[in-house]
Amino acid sequence: MTVKITIDCMGGDHGPSVTVPAAVSFVRSHPDAHLLLVGIESAIRAQLKKCRAVDETRLTVVPATEVVEMDDPVEVALRRKKDSSMRVALNLVKEGQAQTCISAGNTGALMAVSRYVLKTLPGIERPAIAFAMPSQKGFTTVLDLGANVDCEPQHLLQFAEMGHALVAAIGNKERPTIGLLNIGEEVIKGNETIKRAGELLRASTLNFYGNVEGNDIYKGTTDVVVCDGFVGNVALKTSEGLAQMLSDMIREEFSRSLATKLMAIVALPVLKRFKRRVDPAQYNGAALLGLRGLVIKSHGSAQAYGFEWAIKRGYDAVKNGVLERLVRAMEDNAAPVQQAALGTSADAVGTVVPDPAASAAPVDDAAALPPLVQPGTSGAALPSKA
Numbered sequence: 001m002t003v004k005i006t007i008d009c010m011g012g013d014h015g016p017s018v019t020v021p022a023a024v025s026f027v028r029s030h031p032d033a034h035l036l037l038v039g040i041e042s043a044i045r046a047q048l049k050k051c052r053a054v055d056e057t058r059l060t061v062v063p064a065t066e067v068v069e070m071d072d073p074v075e076v077a078l079r080r081k082k083d084s085s086m087r088v089a090l091n092l093v094k095e096g097q098a099q100t101c102i103s104a105g106n107t108g109a110l111m112a113v114s115r116y117v118l119k120t121l122p123g124i125e126r127p128a129i130a131f132a133m134p135s136q137k138g139f140t141t142v143l144d145l146g147a148n149v150d151c152e153p154q155h156l157l158q159f160a161e162m163g164h165a166l167v168a169a170i171g172n173k174e175r176p177t178i179g180l181l182n183i184g185e186e187v188i189k190g191n192e193t194i195k196r197a198g199e200l201l202r203a204s205t206l207n208f209y210g211n212v213e214g215n216d217i218y219k220g221t222t223d224v225v226v227c228d229g230f231v232g233n234v235a236l237k238t239s240e241g242l243a244q245m246l247s248d249m250i251r252e253e254f255s256r257s258l259a260t261k262l263m264a265i266v267a268l269p270v271l272k273r274f275k276r277r278v279d280p281a282q283y284n285g286a287a288l289l290g291l292r293g294l295v296i297k298s299h300g301s302a303q304a305y306g307f308e309w310a311i312k313r314g315y316d317a318v319k320n321g322v323l324e325r326l327v328r329a330m331e332d333n334a335a336p337v338q339q340a341a342l343g344t345s346a347d348a349v350g351t352v353v354p355d356p357a358a359s360a361a362p363v364d365d366a367a368a369l370p371p372l373v374q375p376g377t378s379g380a381a382l383p384s385k386a
Helices: 016-029 041-050 074-080 085-094 107-118 153-170 192-203 214-219 229-254 258-278 304-319 322-341
Strands: 003-008 033-039 059-063 100-103 128-135 138-143 177-181 207-212 224-226 286-289 294-297
Touching: 003 016, 003 085, 003 304, 016 033, 016 041, 016 059, 016 304, 033 041, 033 085, 041 059, 059 085, 074 107, 085 100, 085 107, 085 294, 100 304, 107 286, 107 294, 128 153, 128 214, 128 229, 138 153, 138 214, 138 229, 153 177, 153 192, 153 224, 153 286, 153 304, 153 322, 177 192, 177 214, 177 229, 192 207, 214 229, 229 258, 294 304
Parallel strands: 003 033, 003 100, 033 059, 100 294, 138 224, 177 207, 177 224
Antiparallel strands: 128 138, 128 286, 286 294
């Protein structure tokens, strides 16, 4: 099976100078991949020429006349730039011409345009951003990392279901463990939203470990950690800042004198192995989960090596059927969660009322929902059962 991937070549801080070389490198190492390079045609072809890939048959240039800038407001990306590289790339996924989209563009714009073009899966009210953070046991998938600042208990349950599907597919774990980020492990801790989310998770068919704390992310206590977007984004940015500070401190200490510089030479093999384990480029690529199509968000400042890793995450998600697994996870949990939400058990948590605003279309175009993803299609859009 050929995996078709759209690349928003104009997104990010560097645009085609990074995205095109990354695409060329990826397609040369993956013979079953076909990449659709979307953006300003002249800029893309100039980079293909530099990479000596003009005649590469598995790289197709798809023209787009507009670019969503990193500082563009969401409404500009949605209403005014309808022929942007971002929107054209997402439309290719909607139309079934590609199975996933990779973009390093404006996060807010990408989330809004993705939600408008692809719509959300049944049972998902809000998409979430999922990211694999390094841990002592490999990595921990954390979501949401900024798409939803205020969440209700059922949203946190949906994030858990999406994280379960992602890790089960890509991490080859049939029942990944789920942790709920809290200020303590005890059930009585946390605000009312967290407590009610815990009740829903315990009533679900997910492999719920219980409450976890911030340090559990790096211990690898659970495979997935769930939180709202406000907490998740603070945790992510704090982690990035800490990693940068430690890197700078190590460099400073080894450069203090001739003796420490000689020690650095001796320690170089260890330092290189350590860098490979925590290199942020290898963890680049956050999945926008809950949509009727696969979308991967690359860091805007990523270089070609890091952007190539983001392409690989999209490729792996398609090959492992992440969307199909997500649909099955939602179906498996529908009955027990509804029972818990209606308060039929002794530990009733009350009726959970969906947020109507969360499912409303962000603009006034009343286009029909795109087709649902069917099992066995590895992310390709097919006609809906409805």
